[in-house]
Amino acid sequence: MQKLLFSTTEIAKDLALALLRIGGALMLLTHGWAKISDFTGYLAKFSDPIGLGPAVSLQLAIFAEFFCAILVAIGFLTRLSLIPMIITMLVAALIAHADDPFSSKEKSLLFLLVFIVLFLLGPGKYSVDAQIKKRNY
Template identity: 70%
Template structure:
C-alpha cells in the first residue's frame, strides 16, 4: 500500500468515492425535489421524450432524480440506484436536449460521467452498502 500525505491509497480512494457519491447524490436530489414539490405545475410543461406520456415521464424522472439520488448519497443499493439515474441523464442529454447546443447538454453529460464512474467503482467502504458487505464478511 502506497502512502500519500500520510494516508494510504485505500483511505484516499474511499474518501474520494464518499465525496463524489454524496455531492452528486445531494445535488441531483435537489434537482428532483424541485420537480416533486412543483409536480402539478411541472406536469403542464413536462415533455414526453420517450413516448410514455408526460405524467409517467415526470414520475420516472422524480423517482430517479430524488429517490435514487438519496439512495446514492447514503450509499444504499448504490449500483441499482445508479441505473435509473444513468438512463435519465442519457435521455436528458441525447433525446430531450439532443438538438440543443452543447451548453444545454453539458450538465446532463457531467452527471452521466459521474454516475457511470460510480457505477464502475462502487460506493466505497464508507457507505451503507460498504457496511452491509463488511458485516456479511465476518
C-alpha cells in the same frame, strides 16, 4: 512530496468515492425536489421523451433524481440505484435536449459521467453497502 503527488492511499480513494456519491446525489436538491414541489408546473411543460406520456416520464425522472439520489448519497443499493439515474441522464442529454446546444446538455452529461464512474467503482468503504458486505463476511 513526491509520494504525496504520485500515490493514492486506500482511505483517499474511499473518501473520494464518498464525496463523489454525495456530490452526485445533490441532484435531489436542485432537480428532484424542484420537480416534486412543483409537480403540476413541471407537468405542464414536461416533454415526453420516451413515449410514455409526460406524467409517467416526469414520475420516472422524480424517482431517479430524488429517491435514487438519496440511496446513492448514503450508499445503499448504490449500483442498482444508479441505473435509473444513468438512464435519466442519457434521456435528458441525448433525447430531451438532442437539438439543443451543448451548453444545455452539459449538466446532464457531467452528472452522467459521475454516475457511470460510481457504477464502475462502486460505493466505497464509507457506505451502507460496505457495512452490509462487512457483516455478511
